[in-house]
Amino acid sequence: MKFYKYHALGNDYLVLAPEDLSCPLTPELIKVICHRNFGIGADGILLGPFPSQTAQFGLRIYNPDGSEAEKSGNGLRIFSRYLWDKKLVGEQPFSIQTLGGLVQSVVKDAGKTVQVEMGKVSFWSDEIPIVGDRREVIQEEIHCGDRTFSFCAATIGNPHCVISLPEITPAIAKKYGQLLEVHPFFPNRTNVQFMKVLNRNSIQIEIWERGAGYTLASGSSSSAAAAVAHKLGLCDSSIIVQMPGGLISIEINDDFMISMRGSVTKVAKGEMSAELFDN
Numbered sequence: 480m481k482f483y484k485y486h487a488l489g490n491d492y493l494v495l496a497p498e499d500l501s502c503p504l505t506p507e508l509i510k511v512i513c514h515r516n517f518g519i520g521a522d523g524i525l526l527g528p529f530p531s532q533t534a535q536f537g538l539r540i541y542n543p544d545g546s547e548a549e550k551s552g553n554g555l556r557i558f559s560r561y562l563w564d565k566k567l568v569g570e571q572p573f574s575i576q577t578l579g580g581l582v583q584s585v586v587k588d589a590g591k592t593v594q595v596e597m598g599k600v601s602f603w604s605d606e607i608p609i610v611g612d613r614r615e616v617i618q619e620e621i622h623c624g625d626r627t628f629s630f631c632a633a634t635i636g637n638p639h640c641v642i643s644l645p646e647i648t649p650a651i652a653k654k655y656g657q658l659l660e661v662h663p664f665f666p667n668r669t670n671v672q673f674m675k676v677l678n679r680n681s682i683q684i685e686i687w688e689r690g691a692g693y694t695l696a697s698g699s700s701s702s703a704a705a706a707v708a709h710k711l712g713l714c715d716s717s718i719i720v721q722m723p724g725g726l727i728s729i730e731i732n733d734d735f736m737i738s739m740r741g742s743v744t745k746v747a748k749g750e751m752s753a754e755l756f757d758n
């Protein structure tokens with residue numbers, strides 16, 4: 480089975496075309512394919528393009544634990560570059576339908592940069608979802624292991640728990656991210672970002688992704704964390720998000736519509752051996 484591997488700031492995905500699937504893409508198969516030792520290795524799988532009634536292209540996004548994600552910012556940049564490489568799109572913007580909503584994408588700089596209109600960030604509990612009365616989830620308390628954090632929750636199609644701290648480290652993300660991902664407040668689990676506000680136009684985040692664990696970068700996490708920093712009045716509407724894998728540029732409009740811009744790197748094109756599917 481053919482695959483194409485790309486990374487976006489070290490957040491790596493495999494692109495599989497539906498017509499190239501030699502068997503159903505089950506959660507078990509996704510886990511094997513994405514496994515860093517027993518498979519190809521990736522932070523997720525992008526399956527597409529599909530025909531769509533609502534957009535030029537349909538896309539399905541899977542985490543390495545086999546779960547399906549509503550949206551992936553880095554995944555959307557990678558899929559947009561793949562469509563460009565395949566000459567299915569040119570320099571003009573195009574639309575992609577995901578489980579978490581419709582986005583507009585445009586490929587720039589000879590494929591090296593992609594800008595995605597990611598949709599709107601919402602802080603409303605029933606949209607995230609998060610348990611409790613309907614409210615915007617801003618600076619609430621959450622108990623996690625030996626700590627209690629003040630957090631904000633947001634959705635941009637997928638759920639996010641954003642915690643602002645004076646200092647952040649990968650160790651904090653790994654220790655507390657895995658507990659917060661499955662916290663009972665979040666019926667569909669959640670992505671987690673620990674955020675350090677650097678100034679009015681830049682933040683630094685450490686990420687624990689739902690269904691993927693610690694990753695070096697995340698486009699939807701960048702969008703959610705930047706939106707929270709702006710909502711809290713800590714940042715203006717143009718924000719550079721610094722992550723271990725690199726930088727993403729976020730623009731926020733008055734309705735919390737997010738424009739995300741970042742790089743994409745083509746890694747490989749390959750063929751998976753049939754042995755990979757022998758269970």
Ligand SMILES: N[C@H](CCC[C@H](N)C(=O)O)C(=O)O
Pocket residue numbers: 490522523542547548549550551552553554637638670688689690691696697698699700
């Ligand atoms: N793990 C995420 C999807 C991928 C998000 C991340 N890779 C990005 O670039 O947005 C979720 O289950 O919502």
